[in-house]
Amino acid sequence: MKLKRFFFLALICLIFFVNNSFAFNLNLIGINGKQTNVANFKGKVVVMTFFDISCYYCQKEVPTLNKLYELYGKNQKDVVIIGVDPFDHVEQIKLFGEQFSVKYPLYWGNYAQTAPLGGVFATPTSIFIDKQGVPKVRVPGQIGERDFIEIIRSLK
Numbered sequence: 001m002k003l004k005r006f007f008f009l010a011l012i013c014l015i016f017f018v019n020n021s022f023a024f025n026l027n028l029i030g031i032n033g034k035q036t037n038v039a040n041f042k043g044k045v046v047v048m049t050f051f052d053i054s055c056y057y058c059q060k061e062v063p064t065l066n067k068l069y070e071l072y073g074k075n076q077k078d079v080v081i082i083g084v085d086p087f088d089h090v091e092q093i094k095l096f097g098e099q100f101s102v103k104y105p106l107y108w109g110n111y112a113q114t115a116p117l118g119g120v121f122a123t124p125t126s127i128f129i130d131k132q133g134v135p136k137v138r139v140p141g142q143i144g145e146r147d148f149i150e151i152i153r154s155l156k
Contacts, residue, residue: 025038025113031106031108045079049082049125053092058142061124062100062102064144068148072152086113125141139151
């Protein structure tokens with residue numbers, strides 16, 4: 001348990017600052033076919049988890065993200081929880097959502113647009129964006145509910 005905690009804290013130490021203009025210029029296509037932009041979430045803390053439908057750890061993280069989505073008011077309050085798959089087609093992402101009973105919004109995002117974030121080389125990768133639109137924390141790999149909550153609190 002101490003080793004796991006140490007590992008998590010080491011990841012948090014890798015706080016990742018990137019260009020403010022990028023965070024809110026990421027175009028997304030929802031599984032409902034509607035387009036949006038991360039800019040629409042400005043003024044809220046955004047938890048963007050990049051996933052791949054065939055990723056075992058991404059599948060295991062769904063219940064945690066579902067709990068967070070419920071806990072933070074289903075994106076109606078000051079925290080937005082979303083899943084972004086830059087690798088698969090929207091139809092496949094929609095089937096993933098149905099198969100794993102995903103409650104939070106799922107989107108397809110252009111992989112090329114992730115370059116200013118350092119790209120997405122492992123899934124899941126969660127990027128936490130503050131209310132001003134600045135990505136503050138990047139965590140590759142599956143993380144627990146308590147750790148998500150701690151990071152979100154630090155950005156509020």
